[in-house]
Amino acid sequence: MTGEPVFAALSDATRRTLLTRLADGGPATATQLAAELPITRQAVVKHLEALREARLVTSARAGREVRYTVTPEPLADAVGWIADVGGQWDSRLAALQAQFSSPRAK
Amino acid sequence: MDLGKAGKETVVIHSVERDLLLPGVEPEDAWESVADPERLGDWLGGDVEMDPVPGGDFRIRFDGDAGERVGFVEELDAEAQRFAFWWRRPEDDVSTRVEISLEETDEGTVVRVLETSPMATLDCVGIPLPGFRFQGPTALALVLA
Numbered sequence: 175m176t177g178e179p180v181f182a183a184l185s186d187a188t189r190r191t192l193l194t195r196l197a198d199g200g201p202a203t204a205t206q207l208a209a210e211l212p213i214t215r216q217a218v219v220k221h222l223e224a225l226r227e228a229r230l231v232t233s234a235r236a237g238r239e240v241r242y243t244v245t246p247e248p249l250a251d252a253v254g255w256i257a258d259v260g261g262q263w264d265s266r267l268a269a270l271q272a273q274f275s276s277p278r279a280k
Numbered sequence: 281m282d283l284g285k286a287g288k289e290t291v292v293i294h295s296v297e298r299d300l301l302l303p304g305v306e307p308e309d310a311w312e313s314v315a316d317p318e319r320l321g322d323w324l325g326g327d328v329e330m331d332p333v334p335g336g337d338f339r340i341r342f343d344g345d346a347g348e349r350v351g352f353v354e355e356l357d358a359e360a361q362r363f364a365f366w367w368r369r370p371e372d373d374v375s376t377r378v379e380i381s382l383e384e385t386d387e388g389t390v391v392r393v394l395e396t397s398p399m400a401t402l403d404c405v406g407i408p409l410p411g412f413r414f415q416g417p418t419a420l421a422l423v424l425a
Contacts, residue, residue, distance in 0.1 A: 255397065259296045259376075263393050267300040270323035270391060273313055274302050 183228030188213060189221045193230060196244045203239040295396040303388040307361055310389040314363050314380050315356060330365070332356040338365045351375055 184190055192207060199210075204222060208215035222242050225231045231242045302310055313319045321328035326342035336353040351367035354377070361382040368375040376395055383390040 256296055259395050260298070263296060263298045263395065266323050266325060267298055267391065267393065269325065270313060271300060271302065273319065273323060274305050274310075 183224055183230055186221065186224070188217065189225055192218065192221055193225060193244065196231060196242060201241050201243040203236065203241050205239060207242075295394060298393045300391045300393075301385070301388055302391060305389045307382050307384045307389045310382050310391060311358065311361050314361075314382070314391075315358060338367060340367070 184193070191211060191213075195207060195211065196202060202210075204215055204218045207213070207222075208218045211218070213221075222231060222233070226233055226242070229245060229247065232245050233240045233242050235241075313323065315332070317328040317330055321340065324340060325346070326340040326348070328338075328340045330336060330338045330353055332353055334353060334355055338351045338353050339348065341348045347369060349367040350370055351365055354364035354366060356363050362379065363381070364377065364379040366375040366377050376397055379392075379394045379396075381392050381394075383392065
């Protein structure tokens with residue numbers, strides 16, 4: 175399953191909060207995020223690092239600070255998983271429907 | 281935080297759900313297609329072997345060269361007409377959970393399938409999940425998916 179490292183990184187509520195904030199509010203530094211959210215700057219940095227390892231965010235130096243930006247690619251993997259699994263169930267349910275719409279063989 | 285609210289921009293990315301109405305079919309008849317391994321395998325697309333008790337082995341060998349999945353039965357409840365099992369490809373570390381349930385309606389029996397990724401499993405034990413908001417092509421892809 176391709177979404178796996180992403181799901182692991184997202185298993186933490188604080189990381190989900192940070193990711194949602196970055197997705198909604200655009201790129202931000204750890205200092206900005208710590209000011210907006212009830213999380214210490216030190217904790218913000220630690221969680222952003224975990225998100226970066228899962229490729230959910232990228233970092234770029236901005237002056238003396240590091241600015242973090244959401245990357246859509248790993249989420250696209252998750253979207254791919256949903257599309258794959260959804261397509262498989264569509265086929266299976268069509269086969270189930272056929273069990274009841276054709277004369278019963280068994 | 282906005283939790284799991286699906287809409288134009290906010291989409292939960294962790295599960296797949298499908299409904300199928302079988303017009304005029306009694307739930308008891310539809311249940312045969314879920315609980316009987318031969319009939320189940322017929323529409324899942326392979327040969328199913330399972331021990332229908334909680335924790336019992338579940339295995340399906342897909343037709344052709346489509347491989348197999350292994351896992352276990354969580355619950356096969358004839359009274360509630362609900363079957364939950366976990367499966368994974370042998371080469372994968374993580375299983376997904378599948379729940380098939382039946383609902384009797386005036387028009388017939390509705391078969392509901394829900395396959396859930398490990399992230400959503402956390403939700404089952406009370407850890408809240410976020411909705412994700414994205415603008416642009418990603419949002420469109422999520423909505424279409």
